Amino acid sequence: MEDLRIPIGFFFALLGLILIAVSFFMPTAHAPLTTVNINLYSGLTMLIFGGAMLWLARRRP
């Protein structure tokens, strides 16, 4: 059985990196109703989640 944690891990790590990059290149871009830099926080969450999935897959093959 292929380990599903690997593709999920890579997907969310990449997605997280993209969002973090967006938050650095366009720090002033935010939506009408909020000033929170939500790209950065969501990006970090996804990067951590993706990393955790990859770590679990490595630890217990």
Add this chain to the structure above:
Amino acid sequence: MTLAPVDYVILALYFVFVLGIGWFVKRRVTTSEDFLTSGRSVPVWITSLAFIAANLGAQEVIGMCASGAKYGIMTAHFYWIGAIPAMLFVGVFMMPFYYGSRARSVPEYLKLRFDEKTRGLNAITFAVMTLFSSGISMYALGLLFQLVLGWSFTASVILSAAIVLVYTFLGGLTSAIYNEVLQFFLIVLGFSPLAILAVAKAGGWHGLQTRLAPVMTHSWKYLGSPSQNPMGVTVFGIFAGLGFVLSFGYWCTDFLVIQRALAADSMSAARRTPLIACFPKMIMPFIVILPGVAAIALMHMGTGYTLPLKPEGGYNYDLALTTLMAQFYPAGLLGVGLTALMASFMSGMAGNVTAFNTVFTFDIYQSYIRRHAPDKHYLWVGRMTTIVGIALSIATAYLARHFNDIMDFLQLVFAFVNAPLFATFLLGMFWKRATGHGAFFGLFSGLVAGGLTLGLTEAEGKGGWLGVHHVFPSSMAQNFWIAIAAFSTTFILTILISFATKPKTEPELHNLVYGFTDIKHDENVPWYKRPAPLAVIVIVCLVALNFLFA
């Protein structure tokens, strides 16, 4: 709403991974059972998440957010009184018979337990229902993306259908299940920021309570009489209609979800699948319902946010989710949000297509068209059915576009179609005396009774084409009562006819009925791997949630 280049990059990245998973899984598929039932080899954490993800279609996400805006936190009953108790029941009590019978599908169980005609009735209604559901879901997707992003209806329908086709054609059920798990995480991670931002902007839970009418933030307090709450229901309607009949009907008999549990690698894993799934399911209301509730508070706050109006007047609640996304998500996360929306459409569609495949190939083709062909032939039929199923879904999507009334009608029918089936299963699994004739005629009469109730009553202008004898305050109340009527008819008639007809013998019913089945109790496994302790933890959490938001 306009998308930035980065949003398209995210959407494309998702498509690459979805197709990649299909390609990755393809190598494992060598027999028809690999393709249509995953060869009973999927780990339990994957089947659990797929169990709820298959149901987490876009109608669920958009519809729950819309109901949150329309009815308030009362919508959570769909989870806390509806889905969870039913999921506990199917895991603890019904899975031993489903999994133990080695049936490959729900209709096949009916064939083993009762007879050929009961299987045929269920297989054909189910096949028709999944095709239409998949088509209606595609139609909703096309309409939404046209409205929100200005994409062409045909382009969004064809694009999403093509992607679902490729990955289900390659890897069959395993591929669909694996992608459902990816979709599940994307939906959770993509929509939770919206719930957090919208509720925070409205002043947190306390802010919602002070800004909204009290009925919006209480789930039980206003259920004394139908006139007190916007759903027009009472405690009895919620418990019997939604909680008992509708939810048990769906979660305990619908092959779309049962199929995920049957793919698990052992009996113990199959029983734990719905139980583990209860935990994420319990917290879904915070992700899908709360933003809708917050939307109404934001409208009262003078933030400039307002729900769009329908052409015929009144708020268009179905747009609550997407309009909130436009208000709170910047480029980047907006791409994630829309990708999550696309993902939820695709998981709903793929769930329907894979369930249709199995039922068509095993219960219709192998049973009535060509019986003893080599396995390679059925694998080929399964793959071709994927193509045909998706083509028919696309056709249905266009049908829905041109004949809105027919689709409205079908959705009303699908809402109660599982209710009588639950009576059949309840008697079939727990009463040895129930017979094939009883099951068939009971089930058939239940469907007719449901249809008649729909024809004789009216709610929000729907139903009542046989003359209006009763008017319900909301279509939800109508739906609950139709389900109760259909269930009771099947339950009573099946018992009466069973007493008049000859039952099956004990050896024929081995592993199919309570009393003739050895249910293995896992003595040597740790407590967290046993169904009963898991179920107790779920019940404790459930009671706590109901009290917190009473």
